[in-house]
Amino acid sequence: MDKKVKRYYQLKQKQKEIEQELTELRGDIMNHCKEQGVFELEVGNYKAKIVRQERKEYDDDKLYEALPDPGVWRMLSKSDASKIASLIKLNVISEEKIKDAFSVKSITLLQVDKK
Structure with a gap:
C-alpha cells in the first residue's frame, strides 16, 4: 500500500505540472491567434x-x-x-x-x- 500511496502522490504532482504547462501553452496559442486576428x-x-x-x-x-x-x-x-x-x-x-x-x-x- 505504501508504494501505491507514494505513486499516487507522484502522479498528482505530475498532473499539477502538466496542467500548469497546458494553461501556459493555451494562453500563448490564444494570444498568438488574437495578435494575428485568426481563429x-x-x-x-x-x-x-x-x-x-x-x-x-x-x-x-x-x-x-x-x-x-x-x-x-x-x-x-x-x-x-x-x-x-x-x-x-x-x-x-x-x-x-x-x-x-x-x-x-x-x-x-x-x-x-x-x-
Missing part, C-alpha cells in the same frame, strides 16, 4: 482552432422561485445545467418559465487536432 492556425501536422461557446449559469434561488413544484426541484436538488436541459427537452419544465433564473456566460475553448 484557426495550422502548424506542421497540427491544427489549432478557437471555439466560442455560451454556457448558462443558474441562480439556485431564482430557479427555485421559477419552479415551485417541489417534485421538479427534487429532481434537480441543485442547479445542474445538463439536468435542466434534459428536463426542458422532456417538456417537464419550459425555458420560458426559468428565463430569469440564469445568465449566459461566454467561454473560449482551444481545440488542437492532428491533421
Whole structure:
C-alpha cells in the first residue's frame, strides 16, 4: 500500500505540472491567434482552432422561485445545467418559465487536432 500511496502522490504532482504547462501553452496559442486576428492556425501536422461557446449559469434561488413544484426541484436538488436541459427537452419544465433564473456566460475553448 505504501508504494501505491507514494505513486499516487507522484502522479498528482505530475498532473499539477502538466496542467500548469497546458494553461501556459493555451494562453500563448490564444494570444498568438488574437495578435494575428485568426481563429484557426495550422502548424506542421497540427491544427489549432478557437471555439466560442455560451454556457448558462443558474441562480439556485431564482430557479427555485421559477419552479415551485417541489417534485421538479427534487429532481434537480441543485442547479445542474445538463439536468435542466434534459428536463426542458422532456417538456417537464419550459425555458420560458426559468428565463430569469440564469445568465449566459461566454467561454473560449482551444481545440488542437492532428491533421
